[in-house]
Amino acid sequence: MKKITIRDALREALREEMQRDKTVFLLGEDIGRYWGGAFGVTKGLAEEFGDERVRDTPISESAIIGVGVGAAITGMRPVAEIMFGDLTALAMDQICNQAAKIRYMFGGQASVPLVIRTPFGAGVNIASHHSQSLEAWFMHTPGLYVAAPSTPYDAKGLLKAAVRGSSPVLFVEHKLLYPVDGMIPEENFVVPFGVADVKREGSDVSIVATLYMVHKALATAEQLGKEGISVEVVDPRTLAPLDRQAILKSVRKTGRLVVVSEDCKTAGVSSEIAAIVAEEALDYLDAPIKRVAEPDTPVPFSPTLEKFVVPDEKTIARAVKEIV
Amino acid sequence: MIAMGRVSMMDNAKLLEMYRQMLTIRFFEEKVFELYGQNLVPGTIHLYEGEEAVAVGVCANLRKDDYITSTHRGHGHCIAKGARLDKTMAEILGRKTGYCKGKGGSMHIADFSIGMLGATAVVGAGIPIAAGAGSSIKLRGTDQVVACFFGDGASNQGTFHEAINLAAVWSLPVVFVCENNLYAMGTRQSRVMLIENIADRAKAYGIAGVAVDGNDVLAVFEGAKEAVKRARKGEGPTLMECKTYRHRGHSRFDPAAYRPKQEVDAWLKKDPIAIFQTRLVDIGVLSEASIEELVHECRKAVDDATKFALESPFPEPEEALEDVYSPEESASVQ
Numbered sequence: 001m002k003k004i005t006i007r008d009a010l011r012e013a014l015r016e017e018m019q020r021d022k023t024v025f026l027l028g029e030d031i032g033r034y035w036g037g038a039f040g041v042t043k044g045l046a047e048e049f050g051d052e053r054v055r056d057t058p059i060s061e062s063a064i065i066g067v068g069v070g071a072a073i074t075g076m077r078p079v080a081e082i083m084f085g086d087l088t089a090l091a092m093d094q095i096c097n098q099a100a101k102i103r104y105m106f107g108g109q110a111s112v113p114l115v116i117r118t119p120f121g122a123g124v125n126i127a128s129h130h131s132q133s134l135e136a137w138f139m140h141t142p143g144l145y146v147a148a149p150s151t152p153y154d155a156k157g158l159l160k161a162a163v164r165g166s167s168p169v170l171f172v173e174h175k176l177l178y179p180v181d182g183m184i185p186e187e188n189f190v191v192p193f194g195v196a197d198v199k200r201e202g203s204d205v206s207i208v209a210t211l212y213m214v215h216k217a218l219a220t221a222e223q224l225g226k227e228g229i230s231v232e233v234v235d236p237r238t239l240a241p242l243d244r245q246a247i248l249k250s251v252r253k254t255g256r257l258v259v260v261s262e263d264c265k266t267a268g269v270s271s272e273i274a275a276i277v278a279e280e281a282l283d284y285l286d287a288p289i290k291r292v293a294e295p296d297t298p299v300p301f302s303p304t305l306e307k308f309v310v311p312d313e314k315t316i317a318r319a320v321k322e323i324v
Numbered sequence: 325m326i327a328m329g330r331v332s333m334m335d336n337a338k339l340l341e342m343y344r345q346m347l348t349i350r351f352f353e354e355k356v357f358e359l360y361g362q363n364l365v366p367g368t369i370h371l372y373e374g375e376e377a378v379a380v381g382v383c384a385n386l387r388k389d390d391y392i393t394s395t396h397r398g399h400g401h402c403i404a405k406g407a408r409l410d411k412t413m414a415e416i417l418g419r420k421t422g423y424c425k426g427k428g429g430s431m432h433i434a435d436f437s438i439g440m441l442g443a444t445a446v447v448g449a450g451i452p453i454a455a456g457a458g459s460s461i462k463l464r465g466t467d468q469v470v471a472c473f474f475g476d477g478a479s480n481q482g483t484f485h486e487a488i489n490l491a492a493v494w495s496l497p498v499v500f501v502c503e504n505n506l507y508a509m510g511t512r513q514s515r516v517m518l519i520e521n522i523a524d525r526a527k528a529y530g531i532a533g534v535a536v537d538g539n540d541v542l543a544v545f546e547g548a549k550e551a552v553k554r555a556r557k558g559e560g561p562t563l564m565e566c567k568t569y570r571h572r573g574h575s576r577f578d579p580a581a582y583r584p585k586q587e588v589d590a591w592l593k594k595d596p597i598a599i600f601q602t603r604l605v606d607i608g609v610l611s612e613a614s615i616e617e618l619v620h621e622c623r624k625a626v627d628d629a630t631k632f633a634l635e636s637p638f639p640e641p642e643e644a645l646e647d648v649y650s651p652e653e654s655a656s657v658q
Contacts, residue, residue, distance in 0.1 A: 023463075023464075025463060052462075052463060053463070055459075055494075057490065058486070058489060058490055058493065060486035060487075060489070060490055062452060062482060062483050062486050062487075063452045063455065063483065063486035063487045063489075063490045065452070066449070066451070066452020066453050066455065066456055066483065066486075066487060067452055067453075067455050067456035067459055067487075067490065068456060069452070069453050069456055070393075070441070070452065070453035070454060070455060070456020070457040070458070070459070070460065071456040071457065071459050071460040071463070072456070073436070073441055073442075073453075073456075073457070074391065074441070074456070074457045074460040074461070075460060075464065076459075076460045076463060076464070078456075093446055093449055093483075094449065094452060094453075097444075097446050097449065098444060098446070098449055098453060102442065103647055103648070103649070103650070104427055104647045104648050105424060105427050105428045105432045105442075106423075106424045106427070106428055106432065106434040106436075106442050107422070107423065107424030107425035107426070107427050107428060107647060108425070108646070108647035108650075109423075109424070109434055109435075109436045110434065110436055110441075110442070111650060142648050143648050143649070145649075165653065166649075166650045166652075166653060167649050167650060167653055193653075
């Protein structure tokens, strides 16, 4: 085992897959030798694999994804980077109408093994155009998979699985998670899609949390444990496919559910998870489902405002105590 | 405009094959219109009648392993690239035996086995995808090329700018073929752009641009020949504009009342098939008898395809749930 940050784990995944498979290549804005990606994930890869396989692009998000689609349906495995998650809006047609629908509307003739890496999330005071969490847009798009890792192990394993898969993947990275470290094995591994991970076992209440919120949920659970409340934390790891069985299993055990997700509350990640539990496990619930999410606002700039809208240990603990 | 037609440089078999393809597309589209009138085609249709010279002239320069991307007005592109008539017609009629098992329809036909990478019905969306196929060719190190068909309307989309600029700067083997039929649905070109030649936009990207008579299949052929040669040699993309006209309205029963009668009449006199046929007769490649024979042959091929399509079953309703993800992936995440 070794200790590694999520940033380095992602880079290791890309490097290993590029070494393993010549059809894997990277494209995006400033991902090459002069910058290595806005968050440094691709640093050093252009030097190692050449500028053709680690390709700087014009500031043309629609073309970045479109080129990824065209390359993916003709034998390549592109990994595109969109510098900030909010900017996926510029490429929505290529992501949702083209990448996600090509296999289906052409009757299964083509696969689109395209990975789109992009950072979501607030917390670094870069305001409304660089901070939002938009996972739910993509969960709502059949044909697309959505990965949302919270640890170096999951980040590396899921990215490797994404590159090897045959469907387009929106690979969400949370920008506060890049420097977070954790242990991973030295040897090769992948993390399969659609398999949740119980990050902490507990018996009184289940918290289903995603991305950075997994860490906030774990910190909350630690604190509540001292107060005699046993919290289970379930990390879905991929939002599409979503491991419904793991979520239901946890809720059937604890009888209580709090869903914590950083995206806006309305029609969000937490809505879907709450709906699944309400539909499939209502009889097991001893209390109403609680959702902790951002209010329905864009992410504001000023630190006091931003801090107010993002869920934290306090809001999570309050939600837990309301139903325990 | 380059007006060419160095017929003598081409062998007769090639000329006849191009003529046969143009006739086939024409008869195919006439049949689709007829079937539409009989309520046998679900949804809508966008017919290629009048624009046959473009697809045929371009695709006559392509190999089977070359790629094309297509649009909502794509039947002609499919046929010119070598798609089967029966599976094309079956798809248009929503049948299980169609190219896309009835999931795509008229606007989304694809045949990956012949490099037909599919028709997108989002105007301009195929342009970046074509650039992507071009970048794939470059990375794989083959000498394939991509022909990317789109209309005058698409040239006002952001994707046109983004993708052609990127293809230019990466020197990708793509021929961007703008089928300028003067109208984006009902909006005349002069109402939405100040230039007459869309090919002039090539200058902005530092690539070759050429405008040709899109109703003269030999002019299209010659223009595309240069562009394809350039692409195959790794000398980058070309923006090729083919000036043409659709014989019918935009879709379904659109009477195209927005087009002046004089204009329509003038273009109908420039029917690409009639022009080509006259030339082939002049140089002795075609005779009255051989025309009759070819017409019969092509009509029969369309009729056979229609029969196949009409006799084919519709998909089972539950098939709607298949092909969202690959079968292996779907199985592993149940």
